[in-house]
Amino acid sequence: MLGICPKYVLSGRLDRGEAAIDSLAPIYAELDGRAVVLFMHPTTLACRRRPESIGPRSRMSVKRSYRMHRVVIIGGGIGGMVTATHLARRFGRSGKAEVVLVDRNRAHVWKPMLHTFAAGTSDYDSEKISFIPHAKLTGYKYWPGDFGGIDRKTRTVTLKATPLPAPGEVLPETTIAYDTLVLALGSQVNDFGTPGVLEHCHFIDDIGDATAFNDLLGSKIVLAAKAGKDLNVVIVGGGATGVELAAELTESMQIVSNYDSALTRTHLRLTLIENASRVLEPFPEKTSHAVEAKLRGLGIDVRTSTKVVGVDAQGVLLDGNQRIDADLVVWAAGVKAPAVMTNLDGLTVNRRGQAEVSDTLQTSTDERIFALGDCAALTGADGKPLPATAQVARQQGLFLAKSLAANIQHAAQLGHFKYRDMGSLVALGEYAAYGTLGSYGFFKGAAFKGWLAQMGHAALYRMHQLDINGPLRGAVIWWSASLRRLVEPRVRTS
Numbered sequence: 001m002l003g004i005c006p007k008y009v010l011s012g013r014l015d016r017g018e019a020a021i022d023s024l025a026p027i028y029a030e031l032d033g034r035a036v037v038l039f040m041h042p043t044t045l046a047c048r049r050r051p052e053s054i055g056p057r058s059r060m061s062v063k064r065s066y067r068m069h070r071v072v073i074i075g076g077g078i079g080g081m082v083t084a085t086h087l088a089r090r091f092g093r094s095g096k097a098e099v100v101l102v103d104r105n106r107a108h109v110w111k112p113m114l115h116t117f118a119a120g121t122s123d124y125d126s127e128k129i130s131f132i133p134h135a136k137l138t139g140y141k142y143w144p145g146d147f148g149g150i151d152r153k154t155r156t157v158t159l160k161a162t163p164l165p166a167p168g169e170v171l172p173e174t175t176i177a178y179d180t181l182v183l184a185l186g187s188q189v190n191d192f193g194t195p196g197v198l199e200h201c202h203f204i205d206d207i208g209d210a211t212a213f214n215d216l217l218g219s220k221i222v223l224a225a226k227a228g229k230d231l232n233v234v235i236v237g238g239g240a241t242g243v244e245l246a247a248e249l250t251e252s253m254q255i256v257s258n259y260d261s262a263l264t265r266t267h268l269r270l271t272l273i274e275n276a277s278r279v280l281e282p283f284p285e286k287t288s289h290a291v292e293a294k295l296r297g298l299g300i301d302v303r304t305s306t307k308v309v310g311v312d313a314q315g316v317l318l319d320g321n322q323r324i325d326a327d328l329v330v331w332a333a334g335v336k337a338p339a340v341m342t343n344l345d346g347l348t349v350n351r352r353g354q355a356e357v358s359d360t361l362q363t364s365t366d367e368r369i370f371a372l373g374d375c376a377a378l379t380g381a382d383g384k385p386l387p388a389t390a391q392v393a394r395q396q397g398l399f400l401a402k403s404l405a406a407n408i409q410h411a412a413q414l415g416h417f418k419y420r421d422m423g424s425l426v427a428l429g430e431y432a433a434y435g436t437l438g439s440y441g442f443f444k445g446a447a448f449k450g451w452l453a454q455m456g457h458a459a460l461y462r463m464h465q466l467d468i469n470g471p472l473r474g475a476v477i478w479w480s481a482s483l484r485r486l487v488e489p490r491v492r493t494s
């Protein structure tokens, strides 16, 4: 006998064997010619749908059982969240497949906003999307946990034991079985082996880091004000993240100064250091020079062709034995895939730790394992690797959801991903914005700036909100955020 559920006595044998079934797995069973969903828990079986023809407490025999095809997505950032949402919508209630999304955080945020949380010009609590209600509304399952590895033979992933917010409480190690696995782990900061970076720098590539930096910044400003001193902040890396952070920090201090508190007499002295000969190297030269001039106009000390060779508790050490003293150093000088990617049961990765994928987004090592976004390495039509950007992650997420759904539901061939470079945008807070039109479309490579670029920058986030919330809910969220902005302070003050 298999078990007793509230209404039936079940007997028979599960085809796939109990070992393959974990607590997340719904089991489909054929009971006297009808399919019913059984949920397997370690000790019990519960019947969810009752075949109409069979009376309560009937004795039934399980002739065939199967688990739905399960797509497990690791990482609920831009690429992972778009894939999970669109796959779940496509599978609907067909009963052919289920989607499980794993993330170590409880909420999703639009990562290109992290520097605004760090500067305090946006509020994390207003912008986050909690996975639990989103999963329920969209139709996927969310599982919290820190991804630790893969066993390709048993087709399982391991989530490490993870401390919970309550002191002493730990989520135990878990394994989840998959049929298809999607790696969407994003990226982490790359210190390029520079001594002292990991010990002394602050990072803003994760929500925890960004909010922790904002708390620290607030505290340091209070302490500097009390001591009658200025606060020196050095940002290493003149890419989009460093440039945008410098502008947001300036804006944040300007807004605070309107509140006329004693704190505002403290000056924030910002230095932006870039190794290359200009900031925003991927942008046209004209845009880089315009951005540099704008930043200098805001009082930021921009140093190009300057290499940081070490960081200590007092500041940064430059090539040529010079130093810049700093109260806070933010490292925004490049990214690589998370360390866990280099130890995934033989999965081939490049020197930045990204999984090598073909244009179907299947990894070169295992056709059941896909990777996308910052943690995947794919060469574009121009022979260059695709950049680690939100645009690439979004396009790959939308593509993979469509391709996988057709493959799993209708046994269609997997599609071939083609990247459309729609250009790049950078916003210097509310001061200015710049953009280029990329290699796709009519005005290839054209540069532009001003309100059009500012609107384009904001539109990317709004499109993402529509992608993952649908048009109606997305529009309401957008509208309510605009209303909130009318009545709330423009900078985080607590």
Ligand SMILES: Cc1cc2nc3c(=O)[nH]c(=O)nc-3n(C[C@H](O)[C@H](O)[C@H](O)COP(=O)(O)OP(=O)(O)OC[C@H]3O[C@@H](n4cnc5c(N)ncnc54)[C@H](O)[C@@H]3O)c2cc1C
Residues within 6 Å of the ligand: 074, 075, 076, 077, 078, 079, 080, 102, 103, 104, 105, 110, 111, 112, 113, 114, 115, 145, 146, 147, 148, 184, 185, 186, 187, 204, 205, 206, 240, 241, 338, 340, 372, 373, 374, 375, 388, 389, 390, 391, 393, 425, 426
């Ligand atoms: C400050 C900042 C500003 C940026 N601005 C821009 C911009 O203006 N334009 C642009 O195109 N790009 C920008 N980017 C880059 C862009 O955000 C990334 O390219 C994009 O988010 C990549 O998407 P992804 O889905 O690959 O990864 P992510 O969006 O980073 O998502 C990865 C997810 O995986 C989860 N995760 C990671 N490790 C684990 C683990 N071990 N276990 C469980 N979960 C895990 C994370 O919690 C996260 O939710 C910016 C990045 C930063 C940091």
